[in-house]
Amino acid sequence: MSRYETVIIYRPDLSSSQVEATVAEAAESLKKQGATIVKNEFWGLRNTAFPINDHKKAYYALLHIETTPAVMKEFERLLPLNDAVMRFLTVAVEEFEQGPSAILRENSSNEDELGDVESLSVDLKTTPDEEVAA
Amino acid sequence: MKPSSRPVGTGSRNASSTDRKPAAASAFGNRKTFSRRRKSCPFSGPNAPAIDYKDVRMLQRFVTERGKIMPKRITGVSAKSQRALSVAIKRARFLGLLAYVNK
Numbered sequence: 001m002s003r004y005e006t007v008i009i010y011r012p013d014l015s016s017s018q019v020e021a022t023v024a025e026a027a028e029s030l031k032k033q034g035a036t037i038v039k040n041e042f043w044g045l046r047n048t049a050f051p052i053n054d055h056k057k058a059y060y061a062l063l064h065i066e067t068t069p070a071v072m073k074e075f076e077r078l079l080p081l082n083d084a085v086m087r088f089l090t091v092a093v094e095e096f097e098q099g100p101s102a103i104l105r106e107n108s109s110n111e112d113e114l115g116d117v118e119s120l121s122v123d124l125k126t127t128p129d130e131e132v133a134a
Numbered sequence: 135m136k137p138s139s140r141p142v143g144t145g146s147r148n149a150s151s152t153d154r155k156p157a158a159a160s161a162f163g164n165r166k167t168f169s170r171r172r173k174s175c176p177f178s179g180p181n182a183p184a185i186d187y188k189d190v191r192m193l194q195r196f197v198t199e200r201g202k203i204m205p206k207r208i209t210g211v212s213a214k215s216q217r218a219l220s221v222a223i224k225r226a227r228f229l230g231l232l233a234y235v236n237k
Contacts, residue, residue, distance in 0.1 A: 007188075009229065049231060
C-alpha cells in the first residue's frame, strides 16, 4: 500500500454541491477497489493564478488515498474522462500531513494566529514548571 | 608630516607602514561593515516551515514579483531545500495556485 495525495481541479460552471458529489463519487469508486480515503478536503471555488481552459476560477478538491499503484493508475486513467475535471495532480508521499492543508489554514489565518499566540504562552508557562520539577 | 622628510631605507618602510595603519584599519573597518551576516536556510531549524506545494503564502516568499524562482544566493535556502522548493513551486504553478509569469 502506498500513500497518494491527489489535487483535482473542476470546472467552475458547476454548482458547489455538484462538484462535491463528483468528488464523493470518485472517492466511492476508489473505496470499492479497496482503497482507503484518509482525507477528503474541499477547497471550494478559488481564483486561479492564470486562466485554465479559459476559466479564471476553479473548484479544488484534495484526496489523501492509501492504495496500491495499480488502483491509482486506473483512477488516474478514469479521472479525466469526467468532463468536470480540468486538471489533476497526484503526488506520492511518505506520510500524510496531519490536520487541514495549508490552503484551508490560510482561509482561517486570523483565528490561527490567535491560536498560535495562545499555544506559545502555554509553552512559556510549562517550561519553567518542568525545570522546577527536574 | 611631509613625505619627503622621511629617511630612506628600511626605516622609511616602517615609518610609512605605521603612517598608513589608521587609514588601512579604517578601510578594513568599512569593508567589515559591508560584510553580510551569514544567511541560514529558512527551511532548517526547529520552527522551519515544511516545503509544501499547497502552501502558497510560503512559496510566494521565494518567487520574484515576476513569478520567477529566486536564486538561493539571495534567499539563503540550502541546496537540498532549493531542489525541493523548486519542485514545489512548479507543482503549485501547474495547479494554478502560483502564476508562471506576472506581467
